[in-house]
Amino acid sequence: MMSPLTERFVLHFGEMGSRWGVNRTVGQIYALLFLSSKPLNADEIGEALGFSRSNVSMGLKELQAWHLVRLLHQTGDRREYFETPKDVWDIFRTLAEEKRRREIEPTLSLLRDALLESAADDDERHAQARMREMHDLIEMTTGWFDEVHRLSPETLQKLMRLGARVTKLLEMADRLRLGGKEPV
Numbered sequence: 155m156m157s158p159l160t161e162r163f164v165l166h167f168g169e170m171g172s173r174w175g176v177n178r179t180v181g182q183i184y185a186l187l188f189l190s191s192k193p194l195n196a197d198e199i200g201e202a203l204g205f206s207r208s209n210v211s212m213g214l215k216e217l218q219a220w221h222l223v224r225l226l227h228q229t230g231d232r233r234e235y236f237e238t239p240k241d242v243w244d245i246f247r248t249l250a251e252e253k254r255r256r257e258i259e260p261t262l263s264l265l266r267d268a269l270l271e272s273a274a275d276d277d278e279r280h281a282q283a284r285m286r287e288m289h290d291l292i293e294m295t296t297g298w299f300d301e302v303h304r305l306s307p308e309t310l311q312k313l314m315r316l317g318a319r320v321t322k323l324l325e326m327a328d329r330l331r332l333g334g335k336e337p338v
Contacts, residue, residue: 193235243307265289
């Protein structure tokens with residue numbers, strides 16, 4: 155039986171799952187494992203969430219494909235147990251890398267292919283120019299992501315805390331550069 159606090163979190167994660175590209179069941183399984191103080195087996199997960207064994211099994215396979223759960227075995231027990239990584243930074247990095255692999259890389263591949271084609275007319279040249287802008291932005295962003303990905307969690311936290319201060323400094327520099335006028 156889940157506590158009201160745990161239940162609220164699990165239900166919320168289920169609702170958010172659809173916005174993040176996974177179904178409600180997968181989101182709830184992940185939330186339960188994330189909050190659990192010990193690894194859980196499929197029967198325990200199904201019982202806690204009221205899901206069938208097959209739904210739990212499919213959800214766990216999806217979470218394994220995303221590298222968001224680890225499979226464990228316990229001595230004297232043939233069942234498989236699952237847990238999430240303990241460090242939230244590891245979870246964040248895994249999610250970011252998987253999103254990149256599944257969503258960003260295919261888009262970059264399509265853009266690269268499209269930019270290699272010869273434009274047949276002005277409309278296609280215009281379309282390619284817009285695609286080039288998108289390609290360049292994604293390339294710059296993924297390059298930045300690669301640099302950030304190499305940072306330790308401690309350094310990344312310091313960088314993130316600096317973010318608001320750096321943004322304010324850049325805004326002040328823009329205002330000074332524009333003579334106090336707001337950019338259009």
